[in-house]
Amino acid sequence: MSELRFVHMGFGADAVEYQEAWDEQRRVHAARFADEVPDTVLLLEHPPVYTAGRRTEDSERPLDGTPVVDVDRGGKITWHGPGQLVGYPIQKLPRPVDVIAHVRRLEEALIRACAEFGLETSRVEGRSGVWVLGDPVEQRPSLGGLSLDFDPRLTDEEFDPRMNGPEYAPSNAGQRREDRKIAAIGIRVAKGVTMHGFALNVNPDNRWFDRIIPCGIRDAGVASLANELGRDVTIAEVVPVVERHLRAVMENADLKPRVIEKTAAV
Numbered sequence: 563m564s565e566l567r568f569v570h571m572g573f574g575a576d577a578v579e580y581q582e583a584w585d586e587q588r589r590v591h592a593a594r595f596a597d598e599v600p601d602t603v604l605l606l607e608h609p610p611v612y613t614a615g616r617r618t619e620d621s622e623r624p625l626d627g628t629p630v631v632d633v634d635r636g637g638k639i640t641w642h643g644p645g646q647l648v649g650y651p652i653q654k655l656p657r658p659v660d661v662i663a664h665v666r667r668l669e670e671a672l673i674r675a676c677a678e679f680g681l682e683t684s685r686v687e688g689r690s691g692v693w694v695l696g697d698p699v700e701q702r703p704s705l706g707g708l709s710l711d712f713d714p715r716l717t718d719e720e721f722d723p724r725m726n727g728p729e730y731a732p733s734n735a736g737q738r739r740e741d742r743k744i745a746a747i748g749i750r751v752a753k754g755v756t757m758h759g760f761a762l763n764v765n766p767d768n769r770w771f772d773r774i775i776p777c778g779i780r781d782a783g784v785a786s787l788a789n790e791l792g793r794d795v796t797i798a799e800v801v802p803v804v805e806r807h808l809r810a811v812m813e814n815a816d817l818k819p820r821v822i823e824k825t826a827a828v
Contacts, residue, residue, distance in 0.1 A: 614632050615638050625773070637748030660819065675803045689782075691744075696735070715730065
């Protein structure tokens with residue numbers, strides 16, 4: 563596989579507006595499809611913005627009408643902003659494309675990066691991204707100070723965690739010792755070339771996530787490297803580590819087309 567090219571679009575005071583980054587993704591995507599550039603990873607921070615994937619429901623968006631950018635990636639709604647490292651790998655894959663394998667490679671690189679900082683992370687079956695696992699359900703503190711045999715977020719159709727204070731806020735999932743996502747992944751593949759990518763929470767204000775249902779998941783929350791490690795961690799520290807692990811995983815991957823099983827005609 564060819565060597566990855568990394569492009570730093572802007573961090574901190576030079577954070578990149580979402581539309582500008584999206585336009586650049588499309589430009590690089592076209593160039594990669596035409597084999598004019600190598601596989602490329604755009605790395606950056608965004609100013610605060612909510613983006614919604616194709617499967618986002620109205621009940622998961624901000625209640626106060628805060629603007630949301632609807633995008634052409636998979637997944638649901640999330641937030642991007644200061645303290646979050648965003649990566650857009652634009653990579654040509656063999657056809658038929660194996661989207662799941664691409665997602666797993668991104669997860670693996672981020673799991674290794676978190677481990678280098680001393681944080682153990684994992685995957686959660688049926689849920690993309692990188693997670694800090696919580697305690698078993700029976701060992702977690704009861705929600706709202708009540709001893710309940712059920713979680714209203716999952717059993718009450720009218721319950722809305724966006725309106726029920728800090729007991730249910732995604733940013734407080736660590737205090738509740740629940741599973742919490744530290745890196746979200748949402749991608750699109752067009753013409754065999756990937757777009758969009760990952761968002762790793764380094765040291766953001768996770769209260770931004772409390773205004774939405776992050777990734778459409780009601781019974782978990784969000785985490786960051788800084789909060790989990792109990793110390794300050796900067797984007798500048800994390801960028802070279804993430805680059806190194808993305809390079810190790812993606813450059814050494816044995817890319818194979820998705821296997822299509824054919825059933826015999828009856």
